[in-house]
């Protein structure tokens with residue numbers, strides 16, 4: 001590995017090194033991730049000095065082949081993109097949507113209403129990233145920034161078991177950071193650099209990215225402040241993904257937008273800031289027991305939809321989930337019948353399978369659209385809606401910091 005120590009940069013002596021590491025900048029990668037303006041703010045260095053150091057850091061990494069030069073040919077970019085790692089979701093349906101899996105060097109945002117499977121996807125990906133490259137993983141660990149206290153190690157264990165992996169090893173390769181407020185959430189992200197290096201982290205999860213910001217900055221007066229802070233957070237996340245070549249996966253909640261008369265009025269929160277920073281945006285929707293995932297925004301994927309399911313193995317292909325439910329239903333039924341009357345056993349199982357079959361075949365696209373249309377307005381309670389409506393209105397025209 002290239003020498004990333006701060007003092008390996010020409011002109012950076014022990015004093016600057018100490019100043020930088022006191023401010024949470026531990027290696028050369030961190031310098032690039034934070035950028036000159038922030039470096040000068042957090043260390044008290046003069047802007048020129050900070051710019052100088054960051055430029056040297058950039059040169060150092062370019063020479064070491066760790067980042068690309070400022071001007072590169074399109075074919076070089078193409079070549080670099082061939083090196084992008086992809087993490088399988090473990091399902092055919094979502095892998096199709098993601099064109100192979102969740103990418104490194106990119107920020108993938110998943111938004112949708114409560115219970116639609118955002119956290120389940122995050123938990124699943126923590127396991128999948130640990131698979132070998134042949135099996136679709138990246139042979140790496142995961143960092144999970146949990147802002148809602150919804151990380152469940154038990155789920156990791158069952159997802160690992162479903163994938164035939166050693167649960168203990170899988171748990172050991174996931175670092176969980178519980179964030180208690182938005183400033184803490186940002187601080188955690190600012191400190192992840194050395195952890196990424198040390199533990200070969202290939203996936204950073206933030207579940208949820210916007211929730212704490214939304215809860216803390218209420219009311220019109222605080223909006224531009226919130227957007228600024230949020231802007232800093234999501235940009236940092238995406239720069240970390242690019243610089244360290246790992247995948248960033250962030251979740252986001254939704255609200256109903258009052259100004260949409262045609263189509264789906266559901267919008268992710270966070271305004272333009274999050275929208276423009278995410279490389280890929282995926283919308284998860286409930287449809288009875290099934291879930292629908294739609295690629296909403298991507299520089300190269302077509303806008304398409306797939307159906308997936310949630311189960312013991314986390315996110316699953318609907319057919320797989322169906323098989324599992326049938327098996328367990330059959331098992332339960334066998335137990336019941338053995339207790340009562342063994343001779344009935346054969347008769348009852350097919351009936352149950354039929355009943356399920358009927359229910360499951362109803363999941364077809366035209367019907368789903370109908371169900372969706374009915375379901376949409378029930379996403380948030382009226383009081384919450386009013387508040388978020390007000391917030392979002394101001395949001396859309398108060399995002400001067402958004403690039």
Ligand SMILES: Nc1ncnc2c1ncn2[C@@H]1O[C@H](COP(=O)(O)OP(=O)(O)OP(=O)(O)O)[C@@H](O)[C@H]1O
Nearest residue numbers: 112113114115116117118119120121253310311312
């Ligand atoms: N062990 C399990 N087996 C099958 N399905 C499960 C299991 N655990 C959770 N689920 C499903 O996952 C759903 C919850 O999904 P998840 O926690 O990912 O929602 P979310 O999108 O993160 O919601 P929120 O916005 O509230 O965080 C449950 O409603 C249930 O359908």
Ligand SMILES: [Mg+2]
Nearest residue numbers: 118119150207
């Ligand atoms: Mg969740």
